[in-house]
Amino acid sequence: MKTESHLEKVLVSGNLAVTSECGPPRGCLPDHVREKGGYLRGVVDAINVTDNQTAMVRMSSLAASVLLKQEGLNPLYQMVTRDRNRLAMQADIIGAYSLGIDTMLCLSGDHTQFGDHPMAANVHDLDSIQLIQMVKAMRDEGKFQGGADIKGPPKMFIGAAANPFADPFELRVLRLAKKVAAGADFIQTQCIFNVDKFEKWMEQVRRRGLHKQVYILAGVTPMKSVGAARYMKNKVPGMDVPQDLVDRMGSVPKEKQPEEGITICIETIDRLKKIEGIAGFHIMAIDWEEKVKEIVDRAGLLPRPQV
């Protein structure tokens, strides 16, 4: 064990891990965070707390993570390189660990153009792979980037993201290999709808033996409606939603579509369970946290292991 992270304990125990996410509110609404977290209590092993997701200003992921921690939940603190330079990032990592946060996800972040502050500078002092390297050096060598010793190094369990569906496809596994080489302990993937393509990706992952070096949590998302399915298919860069799934969502009446979306999500998890090298699932139910319990339950992943 590298850390005290609950997620690491679950993964090391050999159980399929389950994570989900919670987007912090756009204002000083701590109860909002507590409420969202409450839906996930006993349902998942860690809760991703997004960092200014889609480049919109929100309550900081650090503060929201602490709110969840105070509730006895396990936050998975996300950090993007878009908004801070390496001084600020290292300071926040130390701060987060001092407040009991021991699991984090290293990302580059959505471009500011997508959010409501397109006029803001994109910092990108580091990229996500360099951030992973930095967090690992802080943990394992107890060193800041500048070379000085850290008094009381942060022992973070380090996550990274992978998108098997973006282009160029042949680089997708190589980029994962770079993240693993940089020091990622676990990976959360982009939402998987095209399981066939994901299987091809995993085949290459296994060929390189990467599934033995890093825990891969397969990302899934329940679709709320045929409109949402179409939006993800057509408008979200790097998202691959096959047409037959869109058609299937459209084939049921509007009021039944949320139910159909959840059923598709559970079927996807069932298919993914059979793929060698999958260590768990990351369920991204955006503003639909109350449904995560049902998904985890129906996918046969409850109760969560006590480790």
Next chain:
Amino acid sequence: MMENFEPVIVAFCCHYCAYTAADMAGSQRLEYSPNVKIIRVPCSGKVDAIHIIKAFEKGADGVYVAGCLDGDCHFKNGNNRASRRVEYVQKYLDEIGIGSERLEMVKMSAGMGYLFAQIAIDMTEKIRKLGPSPVRPLAMQASQPIAC
């Protein structure tokens, strides 16, 4: 002033089409406005923004560039370049406050003497309605040498 206003119009005419069309109009005894001052150019694509702007600075109330029909440019695509340049200068004329409507791009073949005459008449009438260029007084001032 409007009543006695005789617009000054400068027409940059391509040697291969519009200028020949003007010639044709003359030999056909077609009447057109004497307000139009023709400047022969080897190709409409040769007309630069600076030529057009200087024409206004020196007192033109309207300017047009006359090139060959699409696909018939003697130099392949000089006429299309001229069209794009005219659009660019139109924007500048709006910025200056002269107004883009005082500048036009027209296209014709060498044989279209009647079209040349009609365009000259139409442009003159259009500019007559618009009135004198707002920067005409500049031309009245002692012209200054253009230092380079």
Next chain:
Amino acid sequence: MITAERKPLEELIEYVRPFKRILLVGCNECVTVCSAGGRKEVGLLASGLKMALLQSGTTIEIREHTLERQCDPEYIDELLPMIDGVDAVMSMACGCGVQEVARRYKDKPVFPALNTKFMGASERQGVWAERCQGCGNCLLGMTGGICPIARCSKRLMNGPCGGSVTGKCEISKDVDCAWQLIWDRLKALGLEDQYLKIIPAKDWRPAGGGGPRKIIREDLAA
């Protein structure tokens, strides 16, 4: 080259409105090549300013002069015979030229006529695109000759991000994904393994993080 674009005429009119005589100075280097501040553009702007000001009842005398280079003091000295006769200078050079003119002629207000944009190359007639951000420590040897700092929207040194789709960047279909270009080129050169090398966190001091930059060639410096 350094690329630039003329500022809106409205802004320039307000700069020069208080003055009777100005000197409009072009530059024969980069801004001539990108059609923003050469001799021809100086002529266009002088005419435009005169005509625009006239409409609000202001006449202005504009002397036009285009220097070989506006970023070298030797050339800027050329303005000396003209400078006393004018109330202000408007420079059509990049920001370097504007500052050099201001440094040389301390008692004259100097205004920029252009917005300096980026270091770029001409993709085709009339189109210029960013190629270099002057980071001071060139990575191109590791990235197949394509710069991820200047050409990846997120400046990823170990890209591509998850938003690369069919060779285009997530921010716009008009922007090529720099990492797709890098990968295509590494493949064409048989250098795929190069991709697996992690480019470490960059030292931004040579990029300007260490304060204003200066090059001193001892053998040449006077």
